[in-house]
Amino acid sequence: MLCGLGAEATHRVIDQDLPLVLERFPLAKVVIISDVESPLQIGRSLELGAKGFIGMSSTFEIVLAAIRLVWAGGIFIPASSIGGTNMASAAPQEAKLQLVGLTPRQIEIVKCLRRGERNMDIAKKFGLKESTVSVHIRNIMEKLKVKSRMEIIYLTKGMFED
Structure with a gap:
C-alpha cells in the first residue's frame, strides 16, 4: 500500500x-x-x-x-x-469511461454486456462479426484492467440505466 x-x-x-x-x-x-x-x-x-x-x-x-x-x-x-453522485445522467458516466480510453463503440458494447447480451446478439446489432465483438470485449477488459465480463458489469454498475 x-x-x-x-x-x-x-x-x-x-x-x-x-x-x-x-x-x-x-x-x-x-x-x-x-x-x-x-x-x-x-x-x-x-x-x-x-x-x-x-x-x-x-x-x-x-x-x-x-x-x-x-x-x-x-x-x-x-x-x-x-459513478459520481448523480447516476441519472448517462453522458458524464460515459465520459468517465472515455477517460480510461474506451471508444464510443466499446461503451455501447459495455451497455450490451450489462443487459446480458451474447456476443452473437451484439454482433448482429452492430453489423459486426462475432470475432470482432470478442476483440472489443478483450480490449475493454484490458483498458478497465479486469479479467472477466462480470468484472466489467460490476465496475460499471450504476453508470447506465439498465
Missing part, C-alpha cells in the same frame, strides 16, 4: 513511487491510498499498474472489501470516481 496526502504527494506516489515498487517487485498488488480521489489520478495509477485506489473517506468495510478484491486478483476503484 502506498499513501499520498494531498494532490502533490499523491501525484508523486503515483508517478514515482508506484513504478519503483513495481520495478523491484513486479508481482506486487499495489493499492494507492489518498485523500484526493481525482478520476485522472485514479486512472493514471491503474495505467501504471496499481491494482486499486482507496479514498481516505472510505469506511473500514469498504477498505477491507477493496483489499480482499485486490488480493483475489481484482481491481478496486472508488464508486465516486466512476
Whole structure:
C-alpha cells in the first residue's frame, strides 16, 4: 500500500513511487491510498499498474472489501470516481469511461454486456462479426484492467440505466 496526502504527494506516489515498487517487485498488488480521489489520478495509477485506489473517506468495510478484491486478483476503484453522485445522467458516466480510453463503440458494447447480451446478439446489432465483438470485449477488459465480463458489469454498475 502506498499513501499520498494531498494532490502533490499523491501525484508523486503515483508517478514515482508506484513504478519503483513495481520495478523491484513486479508481482506486487499495489493499492494507492489518498485523500484526493481525482478520476485522472485514479486512472493514471491503474495505467501504471496499481491494482486499486482507496479514498481516505472510505469506511473500514469498504477498505477491507477493496483489499480482499485486490488480493483475489481484482481491481478496486472508488464508486465516486466512476459513478459520481448523480447516476441519472448517462453522458458524464460515459465520459468517465472515455477517460480510461474506451471508444464510443466499446461503451455501447459495455451497455450490451450489462443487459446480458451474447456476443452473437451484439454482433448482429452492430453489423459486426462475432470475432470482432470478442476483440472489443478483450480490449475493454484490458483498458478497465479486469479479467472477466462480470468484472466489467460490476465496475460499471450504476453508470447506465439498465
